Amino acid sequence: MTKPQKVRPYLTTHSLLPENQETPIQFINNDSVENQLFFRRNHFTYPTLSYSNYWLPINGVVSAPLLLSMQDILQYPSKTVEVVLECSGDKRNLFEPKTFGEQWEKGAISQGKWKGVPLRTLLEISGIGEGAKEVVVEGYDYGLRTDLDEVYTYTRSLPIEKALHQDTIIAYEYNNQPIPFKHGYPLRLIVPQWYAMASVKWIKQISVINTPFTGPFQTIDYMYYPNKDNDQNAFPVTAININSTIQKPLDMEKINTGVHLIKGIAWTGKGVITKVEISIDDGYTWSNADILPGKNVGYGWVSWSFEWNISEKGEYTIKSRATDSFGQIQPNLPFWNKKGYGYNAIDKVKVKVE
Template identity: 60%
Template sequence: MTNENDPIAKPSLTTKKLYPENQESPIHFLFNKQTPASLFYKRNHFSYPPFNYANFWLSVNDSVKKPIAFSIEELLALPSKTVEVVMECAGNKRSLFRPKVFGEQWEKGAMSVGRFKGVPLKTLLEKANIDSDSQEVVIEGYDDGYRSDLDNVYAYMRSLPLKKALHPDTLIAYSYNDQPLPFKHGYPIRLVVPGWYAMASVKWVKQITVISASFAGPFQTIDYMYYPNQDNDEDAFPVTTINVNSTIQYPLDRDIVDTGKHTIRGVAWTGDGVIKKVEISVDGGESWMPASVDNGQEFSLSQWSLTYPFTAKKEYTIMSRATDSNKRTQPETPFWNRKGYGYNAVDQVTIKVE
């Protein structure tokens, strides 16, 4: 088990790209419920945004009866809430799709978990007194950049349906694990949308716009859509709720271990409900055994383990399969889609016992 106080051996982020900076969390070496800020994965579409913190104001406008703007000090003075949340990139595990797809080739570490503190978005919307015909809430970030597919510059913007925007756990967050939100993760404020893939949790929030229509920005209607067909856009639908999933943390894939008892351990999570069971196979899915699972809470991780006596000297294919409280179970094969979102097939590693 990783000892974060060990001055010699410490995990680190794995760089996937330098521009924009995209780095994976060392998921196989993190055995606490809160990912340290220094090991939180990074997913960026553009370079980090420059802006003047001293003159920062957050406005709530458009389809509201009382347009309003908040300073950081005013946000900090409002009633707050803390929620432990899994942040998972929609492209997590993309490298595992077969046939392979284009995009950042994330392995299993484009996810992290921790405690976010902030003001419920609902509080700000209520103060602005939104119109009765409001449908969506658009959140715009300060980060922007050129998109070659559209030959134009776009800010990163996403919308939430009103029901999700008004959920009491949807936050405008300013703190992570009891410390100020790090700059590279959205300082001074970011949106946190528990249960949804992290593309919804806009960083460096610039303004909030309430609209009485459907938002059609490129990060809403081009990206972060499931495209089931390789050659056309038919039957496409939006990426929203996190799929039930699990990852084996130990042993590592292609490990060589001695005969005897070894504890298989890992994590499981879901965007809707809580994890109810995790099953483990050591024979490539021929048979399954129940793992011991902690009592995870909604939107966070569950940790699980199973001790097994590896007596035969041979190769073993170990698999993990999670089921949540809505009876969603990891499938044997993932739902293939052209942009490689939402991978959640049964996890597996292969080890050799000598």
């Protein structure tokens, strides 16, 4: 007798060139997403790299520029951080009115354990010069930006304070294995609490500068533009907004009367999640969900659940609302912006009880 084949979930594909695929978030049952299901966000095609001939330059406003081999980097004291990485365009397709861009649903988010050397360690060895303001990290991925009709590498900067944060790391492992190539191998910047555009993949070089960085992925993209018709009052995308997602039941699912477990995840870019509330009457009343104990530390999401005893048939709108240790609460409506970043309105699904 043949054993039944194990059925496995797949990434949800939005585009192939460049490859943009999201995590099937409803199938994620633990706090570490396996690399095959980790969401993929690219601006260009994948670069060509050789691990054996890989060198990392650190230059700019430093007293002792460095050129480090992978062997050098592996010699420094390492640390492991569990970090949620969320694309700033996560949930973009929920904005009303709609915004242009990759129409991410709820799965442009994943997390796991990243191991590497603190960026601070390397910057201190190179000797940060007086007046240093930002640290620029350039990736190996590049391509044509049609809006500017020029070829650019993917390059971003961090304020010097964020670059020196103890848990901002140059990672070389994900979940105890070398970082998968599609997620930044051999070296990826990991910036906890910020949207994932800051966590530059396939690092090519690091430069310390004493003026603001003005590359297009810093000053055109990843900016909040609050006005539809002009670029006034724009400000940069940085820390992750407080958010939650209902994983079960699914939107527009049919279920039976009886006891059902509503479950999901919640996360924030500031502090930790302190409360998750559930409404099964479209926000008229709220009850506290149970937050999985022992996981509400660091920079990851928390899993939560709520037992729902359904006795009456009909249509229900279930909502989830998170609160963090800084008193931030998910809003009823998201902050609308022209490029569709940072969606974090109260999550909701509709179900029919038969």
